[in-house]
Amino acid sequence: MKCHWFLLVPILLCFPALAQQKMTSPGSSRRAFSLDDCINEFSPAQIESTNVGYQYWFVGKDFLDGRTLKLSVVKPRMATHAPHKHPEDELFFVLEGKAELYLNGKTRVAEPYTSFYCPPNSEHGIRNVGDTILKYLVMKKYETK
Secondary structure (H helix, E strand, O other), X not given: OOOOHHHOHXXXXXXXXXXXXXXXXXXXXXXOOOOOOOOOOOOHHHOEEEXXXXXXXXXXXXXXXXXXXXXXXXXXXXXXXXXXXXXXXXXXXXXXXXXXXXXXXXXXXXXXXXXXXXXXOOOEEEEEOOOOOEEEEEEEEOOOO
């Protein structure tokens, strides 16, 4: 089987602590993650429906100090929400379909195996401009309290 190393680059850039590192969370002692703690296989029973498709959290906000990895699936000709801004940066990776990527007033159409980095406080968005579903990963670090 051929290794597609380029698929791992965005994940490794955003989640360097996933590689055998001990983490400390507020109010708890250090803990070492087991292999079972670090694997999340897709489960249809755990998807969250949205108005335009569904999402699945591979890494939720509470698992690793706010860093997340989410799969978003969007129906044809739809978007999860309008372009918006927030203080956190965000990284998208298109898996399937045709996406229109929006950043600060400009757009570009992208197909599978395209990454899209959104710097902090930039207006950004992603929407499905194809006739089939759009699947993409979202990597973001939320502020933890």
